[in-house]
Amino acid sequence: MKKKAQELYGVKEIARRADVSIGTVDRVIHNRAGVSEKTRQKINDIIRELNYQPNILASRLASRKIYRIAVLIPNISAETDFWEAPLKGIQRAEAEIKKYGIIIEIYFFDLKDKTSFTKQAKAALRKKPHGILLSPSFISEATHFSETCKAGNIPVVMIDTNLPSQNGHCYIGPHMYYSGYQAAHLIDFGTSRKAKILFLNISETQMDEQVEQGFMAYFTDNKKKPAIVKLNIHQTDENAIAKKLNDTFAAHPQIQSIFVTNSRVSYVAAYLEKKGLSNILLIGYDILKENVKHLESGNIDFLICHKPEEQGYRGIITLYQTLVVGSPIESVTFMPIDIITRDNYKFYSN
């Protein structure tokens, strides 16, 4: 291995070698007009020869250029405060980097309303942001949106949910397959052989197939064939849920454990509490206020959590890096699959 000289050259050195002023070099670097083809060539050659890398510190300092990052996430509804955490992370990142000319514009959409997503997405695009942080809650709409961005050369970072078969984009969030796998493991841990398991999806929108696949894979991998009852509830109001659960329990009194595929597990916990079904193993997602309450009271046994705040924070920082430093986006960063219990949740950092 040869020792590389690796001097660090700047525009000044380029200018000296090309026998022009740094102004001209600057014009070439930013390919602005006003340079003859000949000198442009010469300068470009020297740039390549010296392997010139602009000093981003100086560049950001001098340029008053402002980067706008549009954030497209669900609002914090009465129903769920999940998005409070990513929002917090986003704002923390914003506070850190806004002095370097980053502006963050947040567009909230309603998880119950697809059109609000497309509307907000359009609104975001209209402002021609330089980067986008996205929660692709509505798969097909988000896919379309992300392709529009790609066409417009706007980098997109997704959090919380990944888009299937979209390559070249950046995702920061959980590996839902393994998350489901982990859930299955925990369920298996606490379910006797003869009992039934309730796989419960409470959601108005499509559920993530990955969770289910991972959940099921655990059992096939371990050559187990427990009785799994699958239930989808598409309304999210208390009564509808209670009714469906009543029916299900009537049909399957052997249910001993429940896995709720998202953060709406507190509804089920409340139901179980009301019905006095205290020895059912209940597993769900996310450290919401309601969930924690039931975790404390013992109605919920495990919460799986994927560092929502950090997802927001990292998403923004990643975009910042791409925009400013030009560092290539690392395509996928999986968050840890954290298991939260009544014992450890106090020490959990989002």
Add this chain to the structure above:
Amino acid sequence: MKKKAQELYGVKEIARRADVSIGTVDRVIHNRAGVSEKTRQKINDIIRELNYQPNILASRLASRKIYRIAVLIPNISAETDFWEAPLKGIQRAEAEIKKYGIIIEIYFFDLKDKTSFTKQAKAALRKKPHGILLSPSFISEATHFSETCKAGNIPVVMIDTNLPSQNGHCYIGPHMYYSGYQAAHLIDFGTSRKAKILFLNISETQMDEQVEQGFMAYFTDNKKKPAIVKLNIHQTDENAIAKKLNDTFAAHPQIQSIFVTNSRVSYVAAYLEKKGLSNILLIGYDILKENVKHLESGNIDFLICHKPEEQGYRGIITLYQTLVVGSPIESVTFMPIDIITRDNYKFYSN
């Protein structure tokens, strides 16, 4: 929520308000001498009031201060090229940040020689580095070293191996417990009920207890009680290994699967190949050249890998952030537990 004004003030504004020059403000900020107690107070008050955050871009640009990061990792021996990957990551990070005044000094030690570690550690400290990236291969020596650093207020980031019960330091690497757990799962997957499992540690130094604990935990968690044969081999030469394995196989002909707790799995693969034991499930660690060879030929079934290159890269970047930006060190970042097979290793990015 009130809209925060959040203007961004700099030294100039502070100087204006305190009715002094920016030079004086600068002196206060860097608490250098030459400022009367009264104005120092006044300026500090204003700084606090405005919640002044220095512009790191400008700061780094103006100061010609150089940060030295000492890296303390094993050398690449004939025996293992594992540390090639972290080194590559470290160098990649170096290339990225050296123009911002970061100098990286690498101290290699010999994994077969404890004293080489302490020697190199001392040598590193003598140069008074501003940060340290450390592979704490020798637990007690490294613990002592890390405490020395902490006493000297030098931030330490560890990779690859974590120090038990050292709090307040930063670790970037695998969660060995779950790594062992994962290994057990894979082993379990491919071992029939009546067969025996060989848990094999080939190492001159102490082995990581976490791996073993995780490995065992998998079986207790899943209420399985397979026959597990544990073997420690403290010499790492071919003959010694072959001899021990001969003995073990003679005593336990029912062994159907082997988990090697580190990257030395290729030795075992070579042994199995020579003996014609082709249908033994073999699992080990790390994408070394030798290991990949045996992965391709089918002697090794699974390699578990924890993104060694990224560990090096992230370790340096983390130190850079702490030193320059002053962003607090995130204490623990676990790397993914990647499962590598002959099918997917080509697509694996370290």
Add this chain to the structure above:
DNA sequence: ACATTTTACGTGTACGTTACCGGAAATTAC
């Protein structure tokens, strides 16, 4: 009293880049 040291602060330049202003040279128009 004046000389000398110390204290306390202001000024100026630099860091590497950006972006704009203006001017010489080249080109076109008349």
Add this chain to the structure above:
DNA sequence: GTAATTTCCGGTAACGTACACGTAAAATGT
């Protein structure tokens, strides 16, 4: 030929901070 454009480029003031230097004023000495 000169005048009006256009093309090409040099010079330079920022950006916010760091730091060396210089210098009044205050404190000390004699």
